[in-house]
Amino acid sequence: MTTTLKPATAARAAGHQPGPLALALRQGRLELTQFLRSRESVVFTMGFPVVMILIFAAVFDGEIAPGVSYPQYFITGMIATGLMTVSFQNLGIWIPIERDRGVLKRYRGTPMPKWVYFAGKVIMVVVISVVETALLLAVSVAVFDLQLPGTATKWLTFGWVSVLGITACTLCGIAVSSLARTSRSGSAVVTPIALVLQFTSGVFFVFTELPSWMQQVAALFPLKWMCQGLRSVFLPGAFAGQEPGGSYELGRVALVLAAWCVIGLLLCLGTFRWTTRRDG
Amino acid sequence: MDNELAIVARGLRKAYGKNVAVAGVDLEVRRGEVFALLGPNGAGKTTTVEILEGYRRRDAGEVSVLDSDPAAPAASWRNRIGIVLQGVGEFDELSVSELVHHFAGFYADADDPEKVIARVGLAGKARARTHTLSGGQKRRLDVALGIIGRPELLFLDEPTTGFDPEARREFWQLIRDLAAAGTTIVLTTHYLDEAEALADRVGVIAGGRLIEVAAPEHLGNRQQAQATVSWRTPEGLTESTESATPTELVTELATRFGGEVPGLTVTRPTLEDIYLKMIGHR
Ligand SMILES: Nc1ncnc2c1ncn2[C@@H]1O[C@H](COP(=O)(O)OP(=O)(O)OP(=O)(O)O)[C@@H](O)[C@H]1O
Ligand SMILES: [Mg+2]
Numbered sequence: 001m002t003t004t005l006k007p008a009t010a011a012r013a014a015g016h017q018p019g020p021l022a023l024a025l026r027q028g029r030l031e032l033t034q035f036l037r038s039r040e041s042v043v044f045t046m047g048f049p050v051v052m053i054l055i056f057a058a059v060f061d062g063e064i065a066p067g068v069s070y071p072q073y074f075i076t077g078m079i080a081t082g083l084m085t086v087s088f089q090n091l092g093i094w095i096p097i098e099r100d101r102g103v104l105k106r107y108r109g110t111p112m113p114k115w116v117y118f119a120g121k122v123i124m125v126v127v128i129s130v131v132e133t134a135l136l137l138a139v140s141v142a143v144f145d146l147q148l149p150g151t152a153t154k155w156l157t158f159g160w161v162s163v164l165g166i167t168a169c170t171l172c173g174i175a176v177s178s179l180a181r182t183s184r185s186g187s188a189v190v191t192p193i194a195l196v197l198q199f200t201s202g203v204f205f206v207f208t209e210l211p212s213w214m215q216q217v218a219a220l221f222p223l224k225w226m227c228q229g230l231r232s233v234f235l236p237g238a239f240a241g242q243e244p245g246g247s248y249e250l251g252r253v254a255l256v257l258a259a260w261c262v263i264g265l266l267l268c269l270g271t272f273r274w275t276t277r278r279d280g
Numbered sequence: 281m282d283n284e285l286a287i288v289a290r291g292l293r294k295a296y297g298k299n300v301a302v303a304g305v306d307l308e309v310r311r312g313e314v315f316a317l318l319g320p321n322g323a324g325k326t327t328t329v330e331i332l333e334g335y336r337r338r339d340a341g342e343v344s345v346l347d348s349d350p351a352a353p354a355a356s357w358r359n360r361i362g363i364v365l366q367g368v369g370e371f372d373e374l375s376v377s378e379l380v381h382h383f384a385g386f387y388a389d390a391d392d393p394e395k396v397i398a399r400v401g402l403a404g405k406a407r408a409r410t411h412t413l414s415g416g417q418k419r420r421l422d423v424a425l426g427i428i429g430r431p432e433l434l435f436l437d438e439p440t441t442g443f444d445p446e447a448r449r450e451f452w453q454l455i456r457d458l459a460a461a462g463t464t465i466v467l468t469t470h471y472l473d474e475a476e477a478l479a480d481r482v483g484v485i486a487g488g489r490l491i492e493v494a495a496p497e498h499l500g501n502r503q504q505a506q507a508t509v510s511w512r513t514p515e516g517l518t519e520s521t522e523s524a525t526p527t528e529l530v531t532e533l534a535t536r537f538g539g540e541v542p543g544l545t546v547t548r549p550t551l552e553d554i555y556l557k558m559i560g561h562r
Contacts, residue, residue: 018385030374030382037373102369109333109365110386110429111358280296280327280336 023116028123035124045090046132049082050139056204057144064206068239071144075136076234077203080226082132083162084169084194087125091173092180092190095121100183104274118174118268125170129162146234154233157250161229164257168222171264178271197223208244215244222260229253283347286311286433286464287332292341294327301327303488304341309466314459316479317468320559324488325468326366329437332466333363346433359388362431364422364439366468370410377406380424387429400424401450415442423451427458434458436467440474452477472551486559500554509533512543 018026036042057071064070098104107117140146149155176193180186198204200214201224207215218224231239232248240247287309294302302324309315317325330336332343334350334357343350348357371379380397384390397406400420405413410421419442426434440448455478459465469475475482476496483493497503507526511533513519523529526546533541549557 023385026382026385030378033378034371034373101372102365102367103371104369105335105365105367106369106425108335109358109363110383111356111388112386275335280294280301280330 020113020116023113024119024123027112027116027120028127031120031124032127035128041090041094045086045128046135048085049078049132049136052081053078053136053140054143065239065242068235069144071140072146072235073206073231074204075140075144075146076230077198077201077227079133079136079234080165080201080223080230081198081203082136083129083165083226084197084223086128086132087166087169088173088176089187089190089194090125090128091121091170092176093186095174095177096180096186097183099177099273099276105279108274121174122170125166129166133162149233157229158233161226161233161253161257164254164261165222165226165229168257168260168264171261171268172222175264175267175271178273181277197221200224202227206242208242219256222257225253225256229257284310285344286313286346287466288342288344289328289332290342292328292331292343293339294324294331294336295339300488302331302338305485305488305490307483307490307493309464311464312459312462313480314455314465314467314478316475316482317466317485318470318472318475318482318555319468319485323485323559325485326437327488328485329435329466329468330365333361333435334358356388359429360432362426362429362434364426364434364436366437368418368422370418372411373409375407375409376402376413376421376424379410379421380428383425384428389430390428391430393428396424396428399427399454401447416444416447419443420447420451423454431463433464433466436465438468438470440469440471448474472555476551484555484558491558496551499551500549500558502549502551502554505549505554507546507548510543510545510547511541518543 053071053075056074060070060074062070064073095104104117108114137146137148141148149158173190176189177186180189197218200210200218201207201221202210202218203223207218207224207227210218215224228243228248229250231243232250243249245252285308287307289305289307292302292305292307293300305324305328307328317328319325327336331338332345332350334345334353337351345353346357346360348354350357374382376397377393380393384393394406397403400423402417402420402424405417410418413421419439423436423439426436440451443451452474455465455467459478465478467478479496481493482496482499484491484499492499494500506522506524508520508522509526509529510518510520521529530541530544530546533544
């Protein structure tokens with residue numbers, strides 16, 4: 001066995017501590033590796049929205065407005081849902097498991113800056129979101145004649161709505177992860193929230209056909225605004241007249257999503273727990 | 281640094297509701313020392329150690345670990361300590377090598393991951409996913425992650441639980457090497473032979489109180505303890521006497537029996553006897 005004395009540190013083999021960016025990227029790579037290796041989460045996260053589209057679009061294929069079919073409407077909702085699944089549900093379920101297993105406690109025992117853990121999760125969420133959305137778009141274009149956005153402005157809108165939506169949902173996912181007391185309760189907390197939001201935010205049903213009280217409740221949460229923002233990208237401009245406000249209200253979409261980013265961030269900072277109650 | 285003490289704790293207290301887990305512990309660990317905390321289940325070892333590691337908040341008392349308060353440590357403080365927790369934290373989907381390499385990246389002065397993996401005896405398992413490791417192998421991985429940052433101060437909470445005898449001996453050698461290189465080591469254990477083999481000083485904790493701190497050979501005044509001399513009487517009964525001067529007694533017995541003393545034994549209390557007596561008298 002070799003013994004290395006402290007003063008010999010100058011000659012050590014390992015490199016210097018990586019800078020902040022490198023730390024974040026390493027953490028992101030680790031998170032992605034862990035995600036990709038747990039086969040069931042890949043299949044469910046990636047496959048769920050695609051399967052939902054195939055089922056719903058096959059069952060309901062009428063027009064909901066001149067030139068707008070139900071599948072088109074539903075697909076925009078499923079893109080938004082996919083973004084929420086990957087960020088909100090994924091983190092709300094996985095972080096309690098990691099906390100319960102003591103993974104978070106391990107990280108706290110190292111000099112890793114706390115934010116690196118979150119940065120790793122964000123990188124993972126962004127990469128999976130991009131892949132998953134691309135998959136969904138490919139299927140939708142191939143099977144349901146979805147029109148990809150035709151102008152740069154629409155792509156831009158697609159971009160910022162997705163980024164704001166993912167950010168808000170990621171932060172909220174991290175925040176709700178602290179509600180779960182054990183690894184098993186994560187999905188019990190997150191799944192009902194996600195399902196209720198999907199039903200009330202105009203994913204499965206045309207939003208304006210919902211009772212107005214339901215519309216008002218849904219308008220407090222991000223998913224409704226993500227759906228609305230994405231409809232402005234994928235549905236014809238004329239369909240804006242069918243929206244509750246008579247237009248796609250992009251300004252308000254940005255405002256509400258940004259507000260949720262702030263709320264989510266404050267909740268995270270205030271409530272995040274690295275250890276379980278059992279850890280004293 | 282001129283402070284000779286790696287750890288100073290005064291009046292350390294921690295209660296969970298009405299259950300006082302740590303009831304006023306005073307503790308000093310010198311730099312370069314190997315210090316073992318010994319005590320029955322629920323004595324407060326983990327609570328004490330995790331307060332020193334900065335995981336748990338204390339209710340009262342003053343603590344300084346490498347000149348920082350672990351409840352509000354300096355930025356670089358975690359670079360200087362290594363931790364092996366009692367409970368394991370499992371990263372299911374990663375291999376031993378990936379995990380050790382990743383953790384090495386967190387430290388300013390990390391050791392060579394391959395070397396550390398070999399050092400804890402996991403070279404043959406470097407590519408295995410961590411969930412495929414046996415209990416003892418997982419524990420070795422914990423040790424690897426604890427020492428990867430080349431800590432000045434290493435905490436180990438029951439590190440050898442689940443080790444086979446050979447692994448235990450290898451681990452002892454590892455601890456001796458680290459200590460020889462100047463690492464301060466605080467470990468908890470239930471194995472008295474381990475404390476005796478490794479520790480410069482042993483602290484015995486029971487009911488949240490540190491009831492004695494001494495070198496293993498001095499624990500419970502062991503070196504002054506009386507020897508027990510036993511022999512068989514001509515009636516076939518076993519007789520025992522505690523004596524501070526066993527040689528004298530044996531010589532006297534030899535004269536009495538005219539030579540060989542039947543069934544003669546002379547024993548001194550083992551560390552285990554002393555320890556059981558200490559914690560039993562509470
Ligand atoms: N998170 C907690 N919540 C409530 N009580 C706790 C908690 N952690 C420890 N305790 C209590 O504090 C006391 C000391 O526990 P601790 O884990 O420090 O003992 P220990 O000496 O490490 O025991 P062992 O040898 O079994 O590991 C016990 O009575 C235990 O029940
Ligand atoms: Mg313990």
